[in-house]
Amino acid sequence: MLKKLDIRNFTLIDHLEMMLYPGFSVITGETGAGKSIVIGAIGLLLGNRADAKQVKRGCDKCIIEATFDLSIYHSDVLKGFFEENDLDYEPEECLLRREVNANGKSRAFINDTPVTLALMRELGEQLIDVHSQHQNLLLSKEDFQLNVVDIIARDRQQLADYRAAFAELRSAQHRLAELREQIATSRDNEDFLRFQQKELSEAKLTLGEQEQLEQESELMSHAEDIKRALHEADCGLSGDDTGIVNLTRSIVTQLRSVADVYPEAQELAERLDGCFIELKDISQEIASKMDDVEYDPQRFNLITERLDLIYTLQQKFHVQTVDELLDRLNAINAQLSNIDNSDEQLQEQEQEVARLHAVCVEKAAVLTDMRRKSATLVEQELSKLLVPLGIPNVRFKVDVSTADLSATGADKVMFLFSANTSTDMQPVSQVASGGEIARVMLSLKAMISKAIGLPTIIFDEIDTGVSGRVAEQMAHIMHDMGAANRQVLCITHLPQIAAAGSTHYKVAKHETEQGTVSTMTQLTDEQRITEIAQMLSGSDVSQAAIDNAKSLLAL
Template identity: 30%
Template sequence: MLQSLSIRDIVLIEALDLEFGSGLTVLTGETGAGKSILLDSLGLALGNRADSGLVRQGTEKAQVTASFEAPAAGSRLAATLSDNDIEIEPGEALIIKRSVKADGGSRAFINDQPCSATLLRAVGGQLIEIHGQHDDRGMINPKGHRALLDAFAGVEGAAVGDAFQAWQAAKTALEQAKQDQESAEKDREYLEHSVAELAKFGPEPGEEQELALERATMMKGEKLTGDLEAIRSAFDGSNGGLASLRSAARRLDRIADDHPLLKEALESLDRSIIDASEAEEKLNDAAAALIFDPQRLDDMETRLFDLRGLARKHRVEPDKLSELLDELQGKLAAISDGGKTMEGLE
């Protein structure tokens, strides 16, 4: 509400201070009494064009000050002021001051803060609506309908905008969810088949490398088996080389005291037996590691062939098959949960 209007050096008015009470105020007078000057002065304060013709003759500048009730918290006007760093304390009036010089320059202030004419018009348009004989009425201007509706609903400010944005986001998400659901439903049969196939096969990360290494080792074992058996036979049995060395060491031990050279020979023979025993152990270990099992080799080759074939079918690396299974299971679960998701979005 307009509380007061102070005019200085506007056309014929040297100084005028008006106080307005609540309710209807009527200013009457004959033609030419100056009623329109009051409206022109108020329009200047509300951001109308600063016409130097308003300056009273013989003065350097004209000035108008209008005082209004502070806007309600959360109102569109309060938001406009806040967006422009103009804060009004509770109970404080909103004071607009506008001056125009005789040379045409003008300045504007809102609560003693300088402001542009554009901001002044934006604020003034929310404070007062002037109806004239040839003026459009703001209530029939579509540009103001949204503000009137928000004001009537008591939701001026960001509340409606936030709600609208949330609605649009949910609407977009719902439409996307429906598209995803329709697309997923088309893929359900493929997903179910692929998940069942991969789950039955049970691929493991790193399995290809392990199978390839074991296969290569077993194939080496097949090639080396004959040579290893021939070498190990030289150590085995009562007539084997190691058994002969041990028998010779026992016989030499009985006569070693008879001559120093025999003792030296026994010591050398003992070292040979130790080295030969270590060699035998390593040969046995190698034979165990390179053991050839035709059935195991066949199973490995089949598994490796199927693993690589499955990877080619799904266009991934063999090591990625387990990840693919998890991904497809997730998509399949999403199809089942899609209805619940859409219910929430709706």
Template identity: 40%
Template sequence: MLESLIIKNYALIDDLNLKFTPGLTIVTGETGAGKSIMLDALSLLLGERAETKAISDKSRKSVIEATFSSPSPELSKLLTDNGIEWNSAELIARREISASGRSRAFVNDTPVTLPVLSSITSNLIDIHSQHSNMVLSQSSSHLSIIDSFAGDAELLGRYRREFSEYVALRSKIKRIKEQIAKNKENREFIVFQLEQLDKLKPRKGELRQVEQEFDMLSDSDQIREDLGYAYNCFESGDRSINALLAEATESILKVNLDIFGDKVEEELAERLENLRIELKDITETVYDYLERVDSDPGRLAKVTARMNQIYDAIKRFKVMDEDGLVALHAELRGKLDSIDNGDGDLEEMEKQARTLAKDLKTLALELTGIRQEASVRLSELITETARPLGLQNLRFSVALTQGKLTADGQDTADFICSFNKNHEMQSMGKVASGGELARLMLSLKSIMAKCMNLPTVIFDEVDTGVSGEIADKMGDMMRRMGREMQVLAITHLPQVASKGDSHFKVYKTDNETRTVSHVRMLDKEERIRELAAMLSGKTINDAALLNARTLLKNVGKEQK
């Protein structure tokens, strides 16, 4: 259950620290006093979006913190799975919002994402806001109510996972079919391009080789002349470089060089020999290049033609180089193969889709069976629970209809009812008044809270649209709910407020700079005066005080 709530720097609330007790807790206060602010703050702990405009003092952050007792075994597993430390005594959820809009969430001081925070706190508390009655009148919400009552979350989760897989597969099949159709339209052009590239036979690195050979062949005469002259300098005649080096070496070695120092002759002889070997190697290399230069006009023509073919193809196919031509060649072959042989992969995917569809249908039928059984039980319980609230002639049923498969199965649900004898049952949204919706919602909440094992339920003016005896009976129902779970009820009706085990009053005051909301727990006498004010208005008379005491006394008698 909700043990405590701390709210700091949020809207009209400056610093609030409330302690809660089991049973039915009543919250009252004038319109605009700040009751809804408490719920808005609690909603942040359920994962609702935070707005910076709710921060009253922009110099400090806003903090909302709730302490809950005794997490259930299911929740304990969820905490463990998310790496959150906990003990069996309590759980603390906290949300912090900075003036810059940054929001952080914590569970037991462990940072968590909003989805994780929501998944945890939604197992601890349920808030029935003022617009929930209208949601009940919308058939789009009815199937989820049936599922919650049926407890089919595991089966529904399995169905939704397979449905998501099926939708993704069908989408992929559609894209492939569209691509195949598009490719078939382009097949003739692809074949034409392939024929050109097949004829060209591009190879990686070929263009550089061709360009080098072209440069050599186109300047072969000049190259031969220059290399020939160089070779002659190195090798031909008595005055060649090699011959002169030999003569110079012979003359140097005639001298006793050791007179210039130890090992001078040996070292110089070694250097001269290395020079001779290097010059000989250079000479042979130049000769090799000279031999490779071929002045062949026919070969030059072929190389020029090949080079131009590659240049033309690069330009025509809009690629960067010959490597791009090679890659395009492979890509086009793949496309053609996909066009001509792609139906095999598509056929396999179609087979998978048919298998998935069959499995989905089986799961959907299983869901339908569970929902039909749950619909009968829920209809009986709502009728039984709501009749004491002044709906003696209520007839309630769930119309389940089957159609095409969706993310929720094959079913759609519509709550149909009649509130008067001999009246045809119709969709709830068409026939239910505001007061009738309020009573049906309270009945539904009392049923759902039990089956979902919710420890805390909060009602925000669930009694809207009713008064007098009906309000008294709705208060009795909330009080009975409080014996099995913690119930917090915000109300403007004294009949409901008198049923509480504890009673908070929300009020606001003005200081020099701003209006501030406060909340305090009322003692017995304060509670009598609050009920009297609710009965008579601002001017509290003796009759109102007597009526207030009578209301509380009657509740005490019922308790005994």
């Protein structure tokens, strides 16, 4: 329930603070006084688009703040919303705030925590339903009519189950379409793919092959230079008289010959002997490598041809390594395998689509059954409500016909209406007058609010096109809605409706030094009499109008 509404610097409002109460309340005021401004402010809390023009001239920003009491509804859904979004849950003081800066940018808060506009909209739609005149156009929308039937049917879980199954079906259908497209494309390219497969397969490529061949090619290309360097190194180390190895061995022998008389020579000899062993080992290894380095023209030609083939394939397939060529071959093999097995894959996917379609049909049938039963209830309840609203010969039918599977099921819902016994029933939006549509919408809202337990409902001039006895009946309906643990607010120009409210607010416009300002005040009992009398007779309030006003308030 909406406990308090605080509006600051919003269009013509400086500061408006309203305390609101359970039951049925009314808001009156002359045309242009600012009643729609209040609705616009509440709309911001429901996620409506913000506009810099909404900020009062000369102010930096406007603030719309609403305080709700959620404790009286004991809603696990609302509590779950706060827990899922990591928001503080304070059921007795739930605060929604929207701030709009003069540059048009806005911020949203729930219990002083910044939130996205989408999150505020999601919560706001569970707390307030604003019915404005343009919503009467919803009666021409098939999805609105279907939604009404679903609400009365209480098929939320069944609809969620169906939508999950339908999402799976659409996904499977999408995969089937993709598979068919892939198969068609692959078959168009089959000859080319098989040519590529043959070319890569016949190359018999192996991992690491390119690096090994390139290294061997480089070695053969410099074989003479390598052999010359190794030969000169071998001569320097192992030459008969001047070779380093023989000289080192001779020096070691001389040092050891004087070791007895010069002990330090022994240590030097041992150190040099270690060098002799290493030099001798290096000399032997160089000698052996000289035999390994040979230039084989035939082998060199084979290596060159093999590398040319690899380079050609890399260029043709736009890759850099043999590994990538092998990956390409594997991909081609997979594509050709899909082509070879495409009929089987296609059949499996078609069977999956058929299976999921059957599941959807089954779940849609459950929805259809619930909707047809709900349609009967809507017809009966709406007829009961519309007869006292001045349509004694009303005929109303909820036509539930079969449709193709969609996200909402396999049903098409249409509201058929006739206000006279002599005319055939036709779609309500085509044959009902503005006043009749308003009465139909009020009746539907009464049914919906009872079914889903909307905490707060605001009617913005739902009484358009009606008067007299019909207005009294509309007031009774809204009063009964308020009495059923609901909060109902109605902006009205009709005294019959204004008199039925438990609480009465008046919107007025005043001229000040700072400009035009709208205000909203809660009326006392005496003020209500005067206000309703003015609504009955105009600005010149007669005693008869006052008496009539008192009579209306006594009802």
